[in-house]
Amino acid sequence: MIPTLEWTDQGVRFLDQTKLPLEETYVLATSYQDVATVIRDMIVRGAPAIGVSAAMGMALGIQNSPSTTVAALSKDVDEMAKVLAATRPTAVNLFWAIERIRVLYYQLVDKQPANLSEAEKIERIREEVRAEALRMYDEDIEACKTMGRFGAELLPKEGTVLTHCNAGALATCGYGTALGVIRAAVEAGHKINVLADETRPYLQGARLTAWELLHDGIQTSVLCDNMSGALMRKGRIQAVIVGSDRIAANGDVANKIGTYSVSVLAKEHGIPFYVAAPWSTVDMATKHGDDIPIEERSAYEVTHSNGKQMTPDGCGIENPAFDVTPAKYVTAIITERGVLYPPYDESMRAMEAAVKAEANGVPA
Known part of the structure; x- marks a missing residue:
């Protein structure tokens, strides 16, 4: 790995x-x-x-x-x-x-x-x-x-899967969350192609997702962040899977900026939108996505690319690192403890209770 x-x-x-x-x-x-x-x-x-x-x-x-x-x-x-x-x-x-x-x-x-x-x-x-x-x-x-084994069953036996940012081995200690699901599906014999959003401004998809999937011999193409809607309309994408940095108790999901837009497009085109994350990413103390703190990063990441200035001096810059996808756009949340389905406020409370019982030595 x-x-x-x-x-x-x-x-x-x-x-x-x-x-x-x-x-x-x-x-x-x-x-x-x-x-x-x-x-x-x-x-x-x-x-x-x-x-x-x-x-x-x-x-x-x-x-x-x-x-x-x-x-x-x-x-x-x-x-x-x-x-x-x-x-x-x-x-x-x-x-x-x-x-x-x-x-x-x-x-x-x-x-x-x-x-x-x-x-x-x-x-x-x-x-x-x-x-x-x-x-x-x-x-x-x-x-x-x-979670890869759980999630692999949800992906198509054959088709194209879109992912945003990098939720692979590079985002974990190895194997990956969203890309771990893709890896597990490929290992199980699914014939999957991956479309990796470039993920501006830091280009985690173009630089990292493409690099590690090609490293593993998984067919991957990079597309600009504004291309996925057109490809969905043409029937080119069968599923979307992303990772997460924080999941609220109601199922709202914070992930790399641009994820929300992809989720809306997937909903419009009837494409399942999956989130893969360990249970430690679920924050039951945060009731909904509006309460998730959103990191603001340096304007330089937007104004410059490979050290070259791309914007005129004096213009304002917005650079939130994450956005929040409402639970209504999420088809399922894949964790190492099982797959969660809507209504998430109920399924996550049930899983939280099971985790606490296990910690207290009570059999699941």
Whole structure:
């Protein structure tokens, strides 16, 4: 699989996605501040990958902290969480992962035997936090493969599937969410062609989706973002599948800017519109899409392309990184725990209850 990120003895190693598809280079983060920069600058991107990156950033910070007492280390941990949480506001996986590590840390603090020295306590905490971050990495890959198997059954046995942005191995720890479903369908014998929206202004579709699907031998064509409606009208597209950075409790979906437009076109043409995302992307505390924070990125991403200025000086620039697709346009939401169907406020509450029961040791 494509090595999006990995823990090493020197630090966390990231495939630099800003350099793809022309250069396959890597960045080594040796501090939690480095990890924060990697996330903010989109060297790593995609909600699941961002979450695990943050978890590894927390583990790296705890490992490298010069604090000699647990009390001092706890202050460091709170600062690490604050710095990493400030990187990108929309992807809920970021906050889920930080909180998972932070909660574990304080549980470990409470469990340390009183007869141990401060140095011994800190070393035990470091080992267990690092193990948890690596466990989250493995869980993400397994979740992607499981949702791939669930979602493959929904895709046509033969036909063309449109996707927007990049929700593949590059957006996760491996295999992918939306592209994981496509991969699983191809592995099951479906004859699928992929149309990848270029996804302006950052071109995740043109640069990343096309690169990784071609890497896997899956037939892929790139189209400009304004072409999909015309192709739908001609009957060229049989399904749409995208990822997500946050899903509200009512089924509203935040994804890369332009997704909403694709969903409306799909609805108009009677084409199923699927969303693939791990359960950690579902934010039951956010009741509907209007409450999802939308990241605003630098105007430079719009004004310049490959370092060349494309717009006149002085013009205003809008650059929201995400938009919200209302639940009414979503045919199904594919997770590693199963496929959710409308009405989403009911199906997601039922799945939330099942998750909580499982966490409490109650059989599903």
